[in-house]
Structures are given as C-alpha cells and as structure tokens.
C-alpha cells in the first residue's frame with residue numbers, strides 16, 4: 001500500500017510535497033544539493049536523507065523531481081550518479097518542475113530505451129497549494145496506464161490530476177496557461193489603472209468589469225489593485241504570491257517553445273518584455289500583479 005519514493009529537490013515547493021507524502025505514510029529517500037533543505041527531514045521515521053540522485057532510486061518504484069530548470073533536471077536524470085543510471089526497469093520518474101518541453105521530451109525518449117517511465121507533471125497552485133495538497137498536476141504521460149500509476153501518488157499532493165496527453169503535453173499546458181495569465185494580468189492592470197485615473201471608484205470599476213465582458217481570473221480572483229482583495233498579494237505591498245521572476249521564467253519557456261515550432265505569439269513576446277523590465281526595476285521578488293503599481297506610478301511620458 002505504501003510506496004518507496006525517491007524525492008529530489010526540497011525547495012519552496014518540494015519541501016511541502018515531500019512532507020505530504022511522508023505524512024501519508026510513504027517511505028521517502030530525499031536528496032537536495034543544498035544540505036540546508038534536508039535538515040527538516042532528518043530524524044523522521046519514514047524519511048531518509050541521501051547523498052546523490054542515484055541513492056534516491058534504490059528500492060524506489062517512483063522518483064519525483066521538483067527542480068528549478070531543465071538543465072538541472074537533465075543533470076539529475078542523466079549526469080553523474082544519476083536517476084536513470086540507477087533506476088531499475090519499470091521505475092516511474094515524475095518530473096514536477098516547470099521546464100522546457102524539448103528537454104522533457106528528450107528525457108522521456110532516453111528513459112523509454114531503459115524501460116523507465118518518464119512523466120512530466122508540472123503544477124499550478126503555488127506554495128500554498130503545495131502545503132495544503134491542493135495542487136493541480138498537468139500530466140504528460142505516454143499511456144493511460146502510466147497516468148493511472150502516477151495519479152495514485154500525485155493525489156497525495158494535489159486535488160486535480162489531469163491527463164494532458166503524451167510526454168511534454170503537461171508542460172505545454174502549463175506554459176500556455178501561464179502565458180495567458182501573464183497577458184491577462186497586464187491587461188487587467190492597464191484597464192483598472194485607466195478607469196481609476198479617469199475618475200472611477202476602484203470597487204465600482206471592479207464590480208462592473210466582473211459583470212461585463214472584460215471579466216477574467218485576474219480581475220475577479222486576483223485583482224492587482226490594493227484593497228480590492230483584502231488577503232491578496234496586492235493588498236500586502238505585493239509580497240508573497242507568485243514572483244515576477246518566476247513568471248518571467250515561465251513566459252520565456254513559452255517563447256522558446258513558440259520559436260522552436262514557429263508559432264506567432266505577439267502578446268506573449270510583449271508580456272515577456274514587460275516582466276523582464278519589472279524584474280530589472282527591483283520588482284523581481286514581488287508578486288506579478290505589481291504591474292499595476294508600476295503602471296500607476298509611471299505615467300506615459
């Protein structure tokens with residue numbers, strides 16, 4: 001009933017995901033290149049901290065990776081003391097990181113030759129979703145059998161587990177969604193700023209947009225104007241939430257993918273420039289809805 005699971009990358013997201021697996025009774029072997037990230041797991045009865053990615057694999061049926069970027073996922077899977085080197089045939093490697101589609105598909109190909117099942121399963125829901133086990137997993141799995149196998153484990157860490165299609169399709173869904181979010185947040189901030197500067201009350205404008213055709217998640221659930229959502233990042237000087245630098249990373253993945261396959265994304269490109277500029281203006285760590293503050297404080301020249 002309980003699985004042996006390797007877990008690699010216990011940063012902001014991974015530490016909560018691993019904790020939820022441990023609390024559910026699974027047996028974990030945990031690795032992170034930063035020893036500080038392992039301290040909280042030392043001494044837990046069904047968790048063991050290990051020295052290399054390969055060490056997480058021994059006796060494990062599943063290995064989960066939650067790492068910053070594609071190059072690191074590739075190194076952990078195929079470099080020295082790697083996951084793929086140590087995994088026995090039939091092992092499921094579930095990469096939950098947000099990385100480029102091309103690297104993920106390449107890793108799935110290499111894995112298949114070794115009879116390892118590689119699945120991309122990026123998440124939406126942020127650190128709070130990771131902590132509360134309410135994440136959405138967008139799963140790119142080659143077969144429905146692969147999907148069903150990983151779903152059992154992912155369900156411990158999230159509440160929506162969706163089979164997006166074959167290898168790479170989970171990531172494709174994730175970056176398409178986040179590009180749309182980046183664009184819609186900028187659009188919402190522009191509309192709110194214009195309306196308020198034209199003399200509208202912020203609450204009246206919000207109510208009107210949210211009952212009209214401009215309504216979207218950014219206007220309704222995550223309004224960027226301080227004071228509209230009392231518990232949102234915008235009302236806390238844009239602290240917490242989803243950092244501009246992380247949004248910038250996700251849009252650049254969309255840009256790379258679009259370039260690779262020659263898809264036109266003019267607003268995605270423009271959004272990338274805007275978030276790039278925000279990170280350079282000292283807002284890198286602020287929530288991405290800080291675009292409203294920037295527009296509000298920087299009138300047209």
Ligand code: NAD
Nearest residue numbers: 009010011012013014032033034037067068097098126127
């Ligand atoms: P993080 O930087 O906090 O954690 C990454 C962890 O990986 C760190 O603990 C780091 O020490 C470790 N690491 C780096 N290189 C390693 C290596 N070679 N071997 C082993 N461990 C290594 O990042 P995070 O916020 O937890 O995000 C992880 C992934 O999830 C990213 O791809 C991110 O884009 C994605 N994501 C994050 C959020 C969020 O809100 N933070 C939301 C959705 C998706």
